[in-house]
Amino acid sequence: MNYTDILIYMRHEISLMAVIIVLFVYDLAAGSRGRSRFSAVTCVLLLLHTLVNIIPVHGTAQLFGGMFVYAPLHSALKSMLSVGALIVCLQADTWLRRDDTEHKRGEFYILTLSTLLGMYFMIGAGNFLLFFIGLELASIPMACLVAFDKYKRYSAEAGAKYILTALFSSGLMLYGISFLYGTTGTLYFDDMPARIDGSPLQILAMVFFFSGLGFKISLVPFHLWTADTYQGAPTAVTAYLSVVSKGAAAFVLMAILVKVFGPMVKQWQTMLEIVIVFSITVANLFALRQKDLKRFLAFSSISQAGYIMLAVIGGSAIGMTSLVFYVLVYMAANLAAFGVIAVVEQHSGGKVSMEDYNGFYRTNPKLAVVMMLALFSLAGIPPFAGFFSKFFVFSAAFRGGFHAVVFIALINTVIALYYYLLVVKAMFITPNNEPIPALRSDLGAKIALALCTAGILALGLTSCIFEGINALPSGIW
């Protein structure tokens, strides 16, 4: 290993760290006028960071004796997450222009980017230690973000619930990792499979490890924090939590299950079968009765997590491609939905219930159409991107031979269609004498929504993106 390798293969991490440091110094040095331009500066820097790294370097590499690994697919995923973070930052601007958050805008962006850095390390980890550090770096600042509106009761409560559950899950996961270390004598991903034999202790270790990531992805039964946290957290944070954080964790989960727990494939497939069925079904049943849109999207995101796991269960290379594609599509749709909710919430004095949206189309046709497209994509209606991403994960699971799970998931899409359409019905059909007045969203939110809408439409119609992802080696097979 030499230092040029570090510069080449860790360029995502290095440039993001540079962005964070620049922002940190800027926050300290800039006066109040400089600070009012903070979000613009962040977005530009983040955009630069994304553009500089957008083309994946060819070839795989191992740095620091296998502690850190690189594969082109990692690079693509990191770029996707950067774009997601960028969209969130664009959406957060208006929300942060308030008296009580004006002075701590820098904190929001620096904390958000820190979690992003944590996710990068998680993705690039080749050792459980680095993986765990990345995971913690991705969750502890997240708790601060969730409790960002700390003077609001719900936000504080959400922060408390998040940090407590995160601690609990980290503890459990660390416990599991310690069992693994005990039975195999190593923490390197590459060395482990040879010593994995599926002994009861290792099964316990795997389940504990899984529960830690299950918490991040919010899979049943590790999902209970989700609804309360999503509802209480500021909407921009919820959006970030629901897509970026989830996407990174899902990828890492698949990579580790396949790479490290390869010899225990039978066990983890059974485990996933149970978890998928419960995640999708339970979340759908809860989503049916929600009146608060953020809570509603929390349950929707749990069921989407179940669908993402369908890509994992086959443990195949095409499954990995489907997973990354699903995350990308899900990111576009969910960020669009949360973007609309954020705009409405900020301009109408905190309206987030489904009833508030009655007659929304009459006053805000554009926002209503964006929301509709997002919900159609989430529900998987052709020809929007969501249909294709669902199709790919279903076919990946079907090829793996999990017919019953696919069947149950298909039935659940019908239920999901019903509740997604409830929102569309409220916006377009239900009459309302006092609909939300016509809103003017700011430039950042507009760009963010346009990006998401383009994603929803374009990802479905162009096959080249799926093929592009498919062509990138993941460094596992």
Place this chain on the structure above:
Amino acid sequence: MEYTILILVLPLLSFLFLGLAGTRLRPAAAGAVGTAVLAVVTAVSYMTAYAYFFGQGRAADGLYPTLTPWNTTWLPINDTLSIDMGIMLDPISVMMLVVISTVSLMVHIYSFGYMKGERGFQRYYAFLSLFTASMMGLVVATNIFQMYVFWELVGVSSYLLIGFYYTRKEAVAASKKAFIVTRFADLGFLIGILFYGYYAGTFSFNPQTEALAAAGMIIPLALGLMFVGGAGKSAMFPLHIWLPDAMEGPTPVSALIHAATMVVAGVYLVARMFPLFIGYAPDVLHATAIVGAFTSFYAAVVACVQSDIKRVLAFSTISQIGFMIVALGVCTSADPHSGGLGYMASMFHLFTHAMFKALLFLGAGCIIHAVHSNEMSAMGGLRRYMPVTHATFLVACLAIAGIWPLSGFFSKDEILTACFAYSPVMGWVMTAIAGLTAFYMFRLYYGIFWGRENRTLHAEHTPHEAPATMTLPLVVLAAVTLGAGFIPFGHFVSSNGTAYDIHINPTVAAISLCAATAGIALATWMYARERQAAAESLARRFATLHTAAYHRFYIDEIYQFITHRVIFRCISTPVAWFDRNVVDGFMNMLARGANGASYLIRGMQSGIIQHYCIWFLGGALVLTIILLFIR
């Protein structure tokens, strides 16, 4: 010739722009945008045609090369089979580009006057752009699947434009009818494509001969099914029923879509697949000739007694498309000198017909604009009020009747020559239909411009000549109709690509001219004067036949009977019962179950963090235990 992509992209952009931002523009501005874009498209089309035919000319083997200036793989299905999107230029597609852009431009200009003050003017131009883009995409398709995609898009834009006056019940019904009937036919097309793709191993137009030979009877079947789709779009009997009703749309739309371009898509499809038809399914090809001839005859008879001028023109369109199909169907080889003449004749007639039929429809639009009615009873004697319309309409009528030196004479003559070469019976039948065509067209002409004038109506509201935006396209199209016959069409398009000199067969020309003159003379005798005793006594004497023809031989009623009585009652009702009670019942059960279950499990989400942790740990342990047991 990469710039040809503009021909597709520009109208599409214009559609998006007008569709999204159109209502913000003033109507005239929206129309100007649409028309300006189309003028550019027309210029590019002409440039393409010039560069293709004269710029690069024939290749070393004496044929015009087939170019694909632009192609992309849209959807790979497996290693060998993929769906492409692209642009293919060959003589017929370039010819179609010229036809479509010319007629479309004329219609765009004409609509300024015709649609003035209509509600939804911007929407109208948006739809016209969409139609033009789709039709261009259809003709330049590099493969049958792309053709199918644009084929459906053309159907959609036709649907939107027929139903343009969506507040009128008849327009809505007509648009639905057109969509459903053509969609039904397209099902055949799609199945044909899938068969073809599966057995030929490609969607492209020139598959490998081994695959085709190995497929045996499947290829004729696939081609036959494709023809079903073509018959739907091109209104061949018995799938023609939607076209007369489609006249509910604005008249310029009828001129563009339902006379000149979209309805000839079926002819174009057969021409596109011509090498395969000739090589592997000549019997299917000849069968299409029978269908075409029968349709042509049937439509001509019906056209003789219609009183709505747009319906007369609609049936005459059906009849003329029948001519084109017959011309293709009577081909027995790919050599234009022995048995392959029909291909060139068909394309030639497509070209000339597009021009003079658009002219007829646009003229009809001027007349309707002047008297505010489609019925011939509201007209008569209009030659005094509308000189330009009268003159151009007469040119078109002479052309469609096949009088020298108008364009229709030349193309129809080639068709009849091809028919006589195939079999004398076909030749005489088609000649008779040509005579009938002359008769009903001049019945229409006299009914509008001479004959019995509706003086009370005209006194109330004096008919006036249309504005210049409307008469200008008429004059342009009339000029084309006058000159187009002298284009050496065979030099550009022929069945095997070699240059073919059009030469008039004197016998055939004499026979067809006699038939046309006889038709015109009969119409003059019956309808040119104020008193039309002969016509009335004939109608009385053959009252049954007259009524039957007026009601289009009750074909619509037969459809009505089959769909309502047979299909609805014997198939739909049981299916509906099954759907309502079994399928919905299952769904309702699912919904009720889901609702109930969500009540049952609501305790899980208690909001208390300790409970969450218990679920968390408990879940993990239960999973572990399950995994330990199934090991």
